[in-house]
Amino acid sequence: MQLLEPYRVLDLTDAKGFLCGKLLGDLGADVVKIEPPGGEPSRRFPPYYLGEPHPERSLYWWAYNSNKRGITLNLESERGRALFHRILAKADVLVESFDPGHLSRLRLGYPELRRRYPGLIVVSITPFGQTGPYAGFKTSDLISMATGGIVYVSGDPDRPPVRVSQPQAYLHGGAEAAVGTMMAILERESSGEGQHVDVSIQESLVSTAVSSVVTWDITGGVQSRQGAIRSRGEGRVTYRLVWPCKDGYVVFTRLYGPGMNAATADLVSWLEAEGVDVGDLGVVDWDTFDIDRLSQERADALFEPLGGFFARRTKAELFDGAVARRIPLYPVNTMEDLLVDRQLQARGLFQQIEHPELGESILYPVEHLKVHPEPIEIRRRAPLIGEHNLELYQGELSLSLDELRDLEAEGVI
Amino acid sequence: MGKLVLEGVKIADFAWVGVGPLTSQYLADYGATVVKVEWPGRPDTLRNTSPFKDNMADLDRGGLFNDFNSSKHGITLNMALPRGREIARELVQWADIVTDSFTPGVMERFGLDYATVKEFRPDIVYFSTCMMGQTGPSSHLPGFGNLLSALAGWVHLTGWPDREPVGPAGAWTDYMSHKVLATALLAALSHRRRTGEGAYIDQSQFEVGAFFAAPMLMDTATSGTRYDRMGNQATSASPHGVYPCRGDDRWCAIAVLTEDEWRSLCRAMGDPELVSDPRFASAADRKRNEPAVDAIVSAWTSRHTAEQVMTTLQAAGVRAGVVESGRDLHEDPQLAHRKHFVEVEHSTIGRYHCRNFGFRLSRTPSEPRWAAPSLGEHNLYVYHEILGYSDDEIVKLMDEGVIS
Incomplete structure (x- = not known):
């Protein structure tokens, strides 16, 4: 039942x-x-x-x-x-x-x-x-x-x-x-x-605006819009969330602090494995790295090699690599991308539903x-x-x- | 307040971060006993997420954590230890509902996945919510709601056509997922009461994100239509946008959807001549001359406050609304009328405001009952009263680091 x-x-x-x-x-x-x-x-x-x-x-x-x-x-x-x-x-x-x-x-x-x-x-x-x-x-x-x-x-x-x-x-x-x-x-x-x-x-x-609501309530600050580059808190260092890639955009962020160190280390290893010059990223000790101690200038310089790496690869290449390495790096998908996404397909989200009045069947997202x-x-x-x-x-x-x-x-x- | 709707409903709440805690919050505020499990080695991530009370980072000062976890009992229970996992099992034995929002596999390692729990609690109602769902090739990919919003199509659809996408602020897919999940969870609870049968809900927040895009996906699949970000424009309505108002970074949204509304707008702006201006004669004309329309509307809105623009236009029958900041929401007279914000007293940070939900029940309303717990705040109550441990046993568990 x-x-x-x-x-x-x-x-x-x-x-x-x-x-x-x-x-x-x-x-x-x-x-x-x-x-x-x-x-x-x-x-x-x-x-x-x-x-x-x-x-x-x-x-x-x-x-x-x-x-x-x-x-x-x-x-x-x-x-x-x-x-x-x-x-x-x-x-x-x-x-x-x-x-x-x-x-x-x-x-x-x-x-x-x-x-x-x-x-x-x-x-x-x-x-x-x-x-x-x-x-x-x-x-x-x-x-x-x-x-x-x-x-x-x-x-x-x-x-x-x-x-x-x-x-x-x-x-x-x-x-x-x-x-x-x-x-x-x-x-x-x-x-x-x-x-x-x-x-x-x-x-x-x-x-949907809870962060904005809470910020006013407990800090007296008014949160404003930040676009594709965001900070970890009022007046703090900003990091790119949305990055251009070869055929669109991907998202990867350091907004989450120490919890993202291991994933960043894995991403850096991936760059190195593909022969990318990672600059100072290669010598960071990710076990003790404290993102909140970077200046804006230093943060921008440190993470710059990521931008070059993303720019030379497609959304699909980057996402495939991210899934294989369990790195939270996601493509900025369009509706076309969703229709062919492997995860959605594997779980059977989309089904053809009969419309007898048209003599057609139409693709629906069914089992949400x-x-x-x-x-x-x-x-x-x-x-x-x-x-x-x-x-x-x-x-x-x-x-x-x-x-x-x-x-x-x-x-x- | 009389008897609450969910009084007597018991929840072993292992969920953390966004969707899981937001879902159990509906039940907590409506009277269920929710025991939220954390331990110092693994506090809820949002305890470490800004904004913090007075901008001071601390496990008890995380604003999102304190917003999402009202009316819950917080305990520390070290699930990394075998004894901790035993006690977690006792908690599950006590509960009607188990919640899980870890990456797939974590609850299994704790011996608390649905298949295991079902063996000793066949009537349990259990949900797992995560980015991608429990199965499928990407299911183990970690992530956060604002990244998932990109995967689910919402980042691409938010921003200006001539600029990179920016996405809606925050974890957009979280705030659709918790509403859908709570509906199903309560339905499962209702079903269990009537039949004695349990249920398992496996939520992929990615799929909910796609479900909220259903008409676009169906259109793309059948007609090949491409959907892109378009600022605040509408396909066929004009004026339609966010207009500058008096003050610093103040805006009012205006949406004119009919010719009547256009005429009303012209009159409200004190410019009835505009009605007969051939450049703006129909919606299609206004779309063609949209920069001119927007310039005229902006010139008028700039002279007034956002609140004046909203009330003047609404009185004239034109759809308008202040683009509300966090402060505006707290000062919004309509939300105040509905008593949306409820003051609670937190054990370490003092007073703050929790949100009520978007619905009010006429006969059995509820609201946030108490503040989010500080880490381990309800240890004594839960171990004593719910799990039945003696003082000596509790001390021993503390010595062993099981409760910490």
């Missing part, structure tokens, strides 16, 4: 909350995505399969809505809400990402739901939380990343701070919501009662976590608009085909 098999989750989220239901679904919960008739607007979230903007082609939608079933239901209509209540009666968890107050206006706010379904867990994912001075503020990936603290400390010192170039903020909010959901589920297992889980995407991101004894797999690809209407409305709620046609004509489903 999969870990969460007994649980049913209703998923009303847009892109801000997909990952919550996705993780619960991966762990075995029966997740039912409920969309307005015509489909949820986040089906327009790029990128698209073969670049074709289409509500059934969003790769973002596919990636984070697999292992969910999908039905359509118009919550704005009275009949829609009546039907929704019948579905709610059988649900354990409701996850939503509407603006604060939206569900209350539909008489589906948490207090109303609690009265009717005391065991129901309601998870609300919003940019800043349900209440507070920013509760009504709008967000986007960039805004969430900025207000969560990671942007300020990322980037080159002589340019504005930068975000990660592709959307990430909502995934953090969704994953944090999944943790909160599990807390509420565990609590319900002993009390039988549900509760409201109020998730803030901003607050879910503060963990190895769970024993029941592994994570994609039991079903993301639902098409209303794909499981019949299964749910007819199969479970015993509506007749006539009733379904009537609901469809009224725009309820």
Whole structure:
């Protein structure tokens, strides 16, 4: 039995909350995505399969809505809400990402739901939380990343701070919501009662900026962005993290102090074995070497031969050598590189998932976590608009085909 | 505070550094009894990692360590000694959950790998989290989260197109991995309560990093699309970026995603004429003339504080947010409203602030309960109350260097 098999989750989220239901679904919960008739607007979230903007082609939608079933239901209509209540009666968890107050206006706010379904867990994912001075503020990936603290400390010192170039903020909010959901589920297992889980995407991101947060708290210093060359602490000697190599970049760092001495010694031996003049690196006693006693000038001169060595080799050559020698020297990979990475292949991360509606199978990263004894797999690809209407409305709620046609004509489903 | 969600849940916590301790912290703050095992020959690496309290390096002053290990009990137990490993086994016998974040093979040498533990505790819930996972050709490669972020594609995607990549600051993949791992761990705990069955979770942080890139990987695999770093630009929205504000190194992020928002921005900047400027008539036009758009927006933002820009634009319905420094986060009114930072009292460094999580439970909320332990702070409590050793036995173990 999969870990969460007994649980049913209703998923009303847009892109801000997909990952919550996705993780619960991966762990075995029966997740039912409920969309307005015509489909949820986040089906327009790029990128698209073969670049074709289409509500059934969003790769973002596919990636984070697999292992969910999908039905359509118009919550704005009275009949829609009546039907929704019948579905709610059988649900354990409701996850939503509407603006604060939206569900209350539909008489589906948490207090109303609690009265009717005391065991129901309601998870609300919003940019800043349900209440507070920013509760009504709008967000986007960039805004969430900025207000969560990671942007300020990322980037080159002589340019504005930068975000990660592709959307990430909502995934953090969704994953944090999944943790909160599990807390509420565990609590319900002993009390039988549900509760409201109020998730803030901003607050879910503060963990990503923890060093910046902690620095202010315990030193009164403001951490700033350092780019590819970083220091081991405020005002201390800086070392290169990102190094150019023959076909891109690699990362190797002395930011970690004495713990990196043995690895540095191994790297130096590798250089020597390949006939590289390692200069003073060759005479360092790595057992007693204290990185923190170097001046900036000395540090730069000492480690200079590494730069030359990296520059003449490819990412793959350097990584192969690093793996063989157990040196923490990693390539700066692109998406293409990840698709052919030997480690990911060996563990079987990528699998072809059938999309019968296209007559194609698509490569997905599937088993992002190895769970024993029941592994994570994609039991079903993301639902098409209303794909499981019949299964749910007819199969479970015993509506007749006539009733379904009537609901469809009224725009309820 | 009433009964905590995870009261009675027991964790033998061998995990160190980032993802493992961040994961067990969710459980510790929510009421589980977490016994964190270290010994002087092998303290948690983060005890030696800056920033340090008042910039003074010391095992009890490591800021990241103290942030990640709230509400836990800390003991010293020398696992290099056979007697130490025996006691570790007793701790596992006591526990519901075992955590491991060493390089693969270390727990095996201690006789505490999942296969061994399962023999005497078939119902144990056990996680191993590391860079690459327990299997595969690179599994034994040591590393740290900010290096793994390069391997998983995130360094390449962060920075300016005309410059070398810089990556997000810090151990980017750590902060996705712990959220995913905690979800699965709690699910396994729920499953165990219902069925009596244990579970094993083998996490490769590399794979979580790839999972968070899933749409890009799928696009690259199917269409050959290439993803590169693009500063703060968006593919089809403009203005979209981080704009300078009054003060030193102050910035506000602005993202205009619709034509309505563009018109609102123009009005909020006091420049309604811009709406009819043909250079900026559509998103595509603004993308084409992006340097001009950015110059106009920057000229306006420069005259105001980042907080003013954010509140003015949000009031006008435009997405905007202060690019928050560590100080800003501590002074952020929204985070203050949610009581994000919780003051705790540390046994040697005094008061500091721990973070709460991104969720609040309405009926059974929790928060960091006490400060991270100094090295061996809870030895007496754990050896006495949990493992049942007498004072004499504890003294003997100390003499033998098992507890130190």
